[in-house]
Amino acid sequence: MCRGVRLARAGVSVIDMAGRYGEDVLAGDWRRRKVTPVVDAEPDLVVEDADSGFCGAVVGFEAGAVVLEDRHGKRRNFPLLPAAFLLDGSPVTLRRPTRAAVPAARRRTASGSVAVANVRAQVAKASRIWVEGIHDAALVERIWGDDLRIEGVVVEPLDGIDALDDEVRNFGPGPTRRLGVLVDHLVPGSKESRIVARVNSPHVLVTGHPYVDVWQAVKPAALGIAAWPVVPPGRPWKEGVCAALGVAEPADMWRHILSRVNSFADVETPLINSMERLIDFVTEPA
Helix, strand or coil: CCCCHHHHHHHCCHHHHHHHCCCCCCCCCCCCCCCCCCCEEECEEEEECCCCEEEEEEEEEEEEEEECCCCCCEEEECCCCCCCEEEEEEEEEECCCCCCCCCCCEHHHHHHCCCCCCCCCCCCCCEEEECCCCCHHHHHHHHHHHHHHCCCCCCEEECCCCCHHHHHHHCEEECCCCCCEEEEECCCHHHHHHHHHHCCCCCCEEEEECCCCCHEEEEEHHCCCCCCCCCCCCCCCCHHHHHHHHHCCCHHHHHHEEEEHCHHHHCCCHHHHHHHHHHHHHHHCC
16 A cells, blocks of 8 residues: 555655655654564464454464454455554554464363354353253253353243243243243244244244154264164154164163264254344344
């Protein structure tokens, strides 16, 4: 950028400068130049590229350039030029730390999102996410617990959804009090689909998955089985699964299932998509 443009952006005209100093380029207090601070580009340091306005966290280095990642996961490389970045609005010169290498990858939560370091869980917001039972709540906590604590969203288990429309009315949803509901076996023509159809508040989002129970949303491979057992109609599903797999008590089976879930990679895509939609909905600004 030429000197005239820089002066114009700073609110100083070139004519004013010439009038003040005349033709002597050494006039004025030129020796007191402002020194730009030099800052180590530590991992997760958030800076802004002064020219492009791209804002992101330091995630690594490539060929003499710093790699920044913005909040959407987009990465760009920027040369380590003098005064090329803004830190808290002030120009800085970044340099590569000499004492340790910056890690190439950032820590991820069980849901696959970027982990936020040194941030305390927020006070619970008015918005809520409801699930059908305690097993659903435990599985959601296992995968999305870190994200929900950062957002201040509480997950509450229901005792089934037979009275869902009454529960929603009692909750009193609104623009700043949103409600997300995760429903098992939400398929066309099911009892669950008819119950959900009675809920029509714009401040409530109901999503679901096609599985009979949230157990079935866990991938069989995570449990070391080829597929979930087929349970004959009329027999309680969990009871039939336990009998087929040689487990005496459903509680024992559930503990085994939960112990084998470590991240979103261990559950089926419909559950992931439904939960991500609910989290986006209840955390969206009013």
